[in-house]
Amino acid sequence: MAIKILTEHINVPGIETFEVYRKQGGYTAVEKAIKTMTPEEVVEEAKKSGIRGRGGAGFPMGMKWGFLAKPEGVPRYLVCNADESEPGTFKDHHLMKCIPHLLIEGMIVSSFALGANKSFIYVRGELMYVIRILEKAIEEAKANGFLGKNILGSGYDLELVVQPGGGAYICGEETALLESLEGKRGNPRNKPPFPAVKGLYQSPTVVNNVESISNMPWVINHGGDAYAAIGIGRSTGTKLISASGHIQKPGVYEIELGVSVDEFLNSDEYCGGVRKGHYLKALVAGGSSVPILPAHLITKTAAGEDRLMSYESLSDGGFATGTMLGSGGFIVFDETACIVRNTWNFSRFYHHESCGQCSPCREGTGWMEKVLHRIEHGHGSMHDIDLLVDVAKKIEGNTICPLGDAAAWPVASAIRHFRDEFEWHITNPQEASQPGAVFMGAVLA
Amino acid sequence: MTETPNPVAFTPERLAKVKEIIARYPEGRQKSALLPVLHVAQEQWGWVSSEVMDHVAELLSIEPVEVYEVATFYTMYHLDAVGKHVIEYCRTGPCCLMGGEEIYDYLKQKLGIQAGQTTPDGLFTLKEVECLAACGWGPVFQIREKFYMNLTREKVDEIIEELSK
Numbered sequence: 001m002a003i004k005i006l007t008e009h010i011n012v013p014g015i016e017t018f019e020v021y022r023k024q025g026g027y028t029a030v031e032k033a034i035k036t037m038t039p040e041e042v043v044e045e046a047k048k049s050g051i052r053g054r055g056g057a058g059f060p061m062g063m064k065w066g067f068l069a070k071p072e073g074v075p076r077y078l079v080c081n082a083d084e085s086e087p088g089t090f091k092d093h094h095l096m097k098c099i100p101h102l103l104i105e106g107m108i109v110s111s112f113a114l115g116a117n118k119s120f121i122y123v124r125g126e127l128m129y130v131i132r133i134l135e136k137a138i139e140e141a142k143a144n145g146f147l148g149k150n151i152l153g154s155g156y157d158l159e160l161v162v163q164p165g166g167g168a169y170i171c172g173e174e175t176a177l178l179e180s181l182e183g184k185r186g187n188p189r190n191k192p193p194f195p196a197v198k199g200l201y202q203s204p205t206v207v208n209n210v211e212s213i214s215n216m217p218w219v220i221n222h223g224g225d226a227y228a229a230i231g232i233g234r235s236t237g238t239k240l241i242s243a244s245g246h247i248q249k250p251g252v253y254e255i256e257l258g259v260s261v262d263e264f265l266n267s268d269e270y271c272g273g274v275r276k277g278h279y280l281k282a283l284v285a286g287g288s289s290v291p292i293l294p295a296h297l298i299t300k301t302a303a304g305e306d307r308l309m310s311y312e313s314l315s316d317g318g319f320a321t322g323t324m325l326g327s328g329g330f331i332v333f334d335e336t337a338c339i340v341r342n343t344w345n346f347s348r349f350y351h352h353e354s355c356g357q358c359s360p361c362r363e364g365t366g367w368m369e370k371v372l373h374r375i376e377h378g379h380g381s382m383h384d385i386d387l388l389v390d391v392a393k394k395i396e397g398n399t400i401c402p403l404g405d406a407a408a409w410p411v412a413s414a415i416r417h418f419r420d421e422f423e424w425h426i427t428n429p430q431e432a433s434q435p436g437a438v439f440m441g442a443v444l445a
Numbered sequence: 446m447t448e449t450p451n452p453v454a455f456t457p458e459r460l461a462k463v464k465e466i467i468a469r470y471p472e473g474r475q476k477s478a479l480l481p482v483l484h485v486a487q488e489q490w491g492w493v494s495s496e497v498m499d500h501v502a503e504l505l506s507i508e509p510v511e512v513y514e515v516a517t518f519y520t521m522y523h524l525d526a527v528g529k530h531v532i533e534y535c536r537t538g539p540c541c542l543m544g545g546e547e548i549y550d551y552l553k554q555k556l557g558i559q560a561g562q563t564t565p566d567g568l569f570t571l572k573e574v575e576c577l578a579a580c581g582w583g584p585v586f587q588i589r590e591k592f593y594m595n596l597t598r599e600k601v602d603e604i605i606e607e608l609s610k
Contacts, residue, residue: 075471087537087576120470125484125521126533126577129590161469166480166519169575183479183511185518201474242581244539250581288538288576329580331539346539349575355518 003230004270005218005238006211009253011097016133018140022102025163030146030219033109034154037220042113047376048224050236055081055172055209056287056327057402058311062224067196068114069204078111078119080213081177085124085169087288087349088329091240092210094252096123096130100137104160108146109220111158114206118159121210122177125164134162144184169353173401174207175199176355187357188401206226211240212303232258235310240268246334248272261285261307261314262317264301278334284420285314286326289406291413292339293323294402319413338438339421343414350407361404365397366412375422378429385422389415453500459485463504475505479515483522491531492523520574528563528570530608533587537576542584548584548596555605568609 015021021027031044047062068076080103084092096103103121111119123131138160141147149157163181165171171180175189178200199205215237219227228236235257241264244250249272255264265280266273274280283298284290301307302321307314315322333342351365368391371384392408399405415422421439425432432439455463463482470477483506486497493501498512505512510538516522523531534549553559563570579585582594593604 086575088539088580090580090582093578103587124478124578125519126574126587127485129592164481164484165478165484166515167521167574180480181477182474183476183515185514201471244580244583245542252581286562315553331542331580333500333542337542342538342541343546345536345541349537352575426453 002254002256002259003238004254005227006095006214006240007099007252010095015099016101016137018101018137018144021099022144022150025104025221026101026217027141027144027146029220030108030112031152033112033220034152034156039113039115042109042220045224046110046113047217049215049219049227050224050231050234051212051215051219051227052235052311053209054136054215054239054328056289058325061212064196064208065114065206066196068206069197071204072113075203076114076116076202077200077203078107078116079174079181079205079207080107080119080121080210081172081174082121082123082127082210083165083169083172083177084210084327085172085353086327086329087346088242088244088284088331089287089327090242090244091252093127093130093326094242095210095214095240095291096127097133098438100130100133101141102214102217103134104137104141104147106159106216108141108151108158109216110206110213111207112156115438116206120160120161120163120181120200122163122165122171122181124171125166128164131162131164138162138342145428149214164239168355169349170355170401170403173403176401177207177385179204185355187355188403190400191224197244201421220244231257232308232310232443233312235312235325239309239325241309241328241330243271243330243332243334245330246275246278247332247339248275253409255309257308257310258313259309260299261309264309264330271330271332274332274334278336280332281335281337282333282339284323284329284333284410285309285358286324287329287433288331288349289402289409290324290326291319291322291409292343292417293413294417297321297417319416323413324395335440336438338376338436339414339418340372340376340432340439343411344369344376346410347407350403354403354407358399358401358404360395360398361407364391364404365407367391368407372411375425376433378425378433380422380424380426380429382426385415385419386425453496455485455489459489467505476507476511478505479507479512480519483512483516487522492525492527523570526563528567530568531570531572532590533572533574533577534560535575535577535579535583535585535587536573537580539576539580540585543583545584545596548598548601551598552586552601552605555601569605 052058171186176186195205347369351369391410396408424439502509584596
């Protein structure tokens with residue numbers, strides 16, 4: 001049986017309550033950290049664990065903590081990024097809804113490590129029912145002495161605030177999130193200064209994803225070295241994967257990093273294979289922003305090795321033949337899916353969600369959506385394909401935040417791997433613009 | 446539809462909630478309460494009119510324009526009067542793979558309205574939204590805090606019938 005760090009107790013009846021969570025060993029990490037460790041020792045365990053940011057960027061969490069400035073007399077903040085909005089990603093939603101105390105416990109341990117006395121959980125506003133679940137959990141933790149003043153008699157004070165967003169994908173970008181938390185539009189900030197130096201209210205701030213923080217109780221209980229022993233290479237620990245699309249069993253799965261893509265996709269323990277009677281056409285492995293892969297590059301790398309669910313293996317081959325683990329939003333497409341239509345759909349998303357601050361992104365996402373719309377609806381020209389590649393190139397790397405890259409990559413990769421499908425739309429406009437029309441050439445060849 | 450009364454005032458319970466929210470932030474940082482307070486306002490009136498925004502500005506001791514720029518940036522705030530039930534329908538890729546577009550067409554046909562419109566009886570307003578982080582359970586729409594998942598034509602019939610009572 002595969003190791004479960006986050007989801008071991010997720011199906012225990014009543015696990016959303018303090019009482020049941022505590023009975024399953026909950027809050028022992030808070031006791032251990034606060035009573036027997038210094039904040040620096042907690043940071044050290046996070047570093048040893050090798051855990052990388054689970055929101056999508058994959059930056060080592062312990063290193064990020066190490067950057068936090070600690071000027072005298074200035075408050076420091078921990079902000080949890082629960083603005084999960086990347087298409088294909090729904091793991092944090094699931095985790096917070098089912099086992100809210102895991103995040104609360106992780107927040108306490110992490111806040112203690114960073115010396116924060118007021119920490120925030122920024123949850124996308126659409127999840128108001130989850131916000132109520134978290135607030136209830138916070139009340140319970142407070143009533144039991146794990147939050148508030150003088151936690152467990154240690155002299156350490158911590159208050160947790162749950163903040164709702166207002167429906168904006170861009171607020172998943174950490175500096176946009178901080179702007180939003182200050183009551184402003186979610187416009188990303190120029191970096192530097194980085195949040196570790198000037199973040200929330202111009203104070204040193206760490207922003208971490210829900211899943212990253214939720215790993216901390218286990219890291220404290222078992223040690224960073226034990227965490228680092230799980231997984232493969234620099235992809236340590238486990239990862240929550242949100243599986244959706246044309247598979248037998250959509251849902252949230254916790255995998256040990258390094259499981260093969262073939263096993264994840266086809267074994268009954270996870271996705272259970274492509275839906276019956278259909279076959280695999282394409283995969284988006286890490287949320288809508290990462291490059292889409294065609295069937296022949298999914299379970300094997302270009303070099304013919306088994307492709308694994310890890311940061312390194314998924315990106316093997318660079319963007320020419322690889323992709324990224326990203327947020328773990330695993331979207332499976334069978335032969336009935338139209339790549340052009342899906343690319344247009346994703347482009348519409350990025351156009352809608354661009355904050356409008358940088359012109360390459362504001363204008364470029366709109367251009368890509370319009371050009372893809374006309375190709376999908378039978379009005380495209382061959383020149384449009386090169387135009388899309390050109391626009392994508394001009395957005396990439398030319399914006400304050402990564403939303404520009406995230407908008408460019410799906411378009412560039414779809415054309416890279418499915419160019420003949422775009423061409424078919426242009427040479428067969430009437431057929432291609434029919435509802436449900438799909439190009440079959442590429443998958444049959 | 447709910448019209449905003451003039452002068453605008455929160456109910457005593459909601460005003461207490463607003464004050465509790467403002468107290469969450471460090472002194473002088475009460476502007477942080479803006480997004481949550483706008484949610485409370487929308488809960489009361491169904492949408493946020495410019496009168497409501499002005500009132501929120503006053504409560505938070507900030508300029509009205511600071512409220513306008515936020516309310517118009519975030520898509521959850523309704524800037525026009527809406528029906529009793531606002532259906533926020535996910536139009537993003539993973540839901541579409543699960544037949545989201547077909548169910549959406551069916552819903553529009555059933556209600557006789559397009560996105561952004563309200564049924565003549567004032568019961569339903571339809572809005573298109575981007576990914577709701579429920580991709581494994583698509584197609585999905587949301588009404589207030591509730592998610593309706595794995596939608597089929599039959600489920601849509603049941604939901605609309607139930608909410609029309």
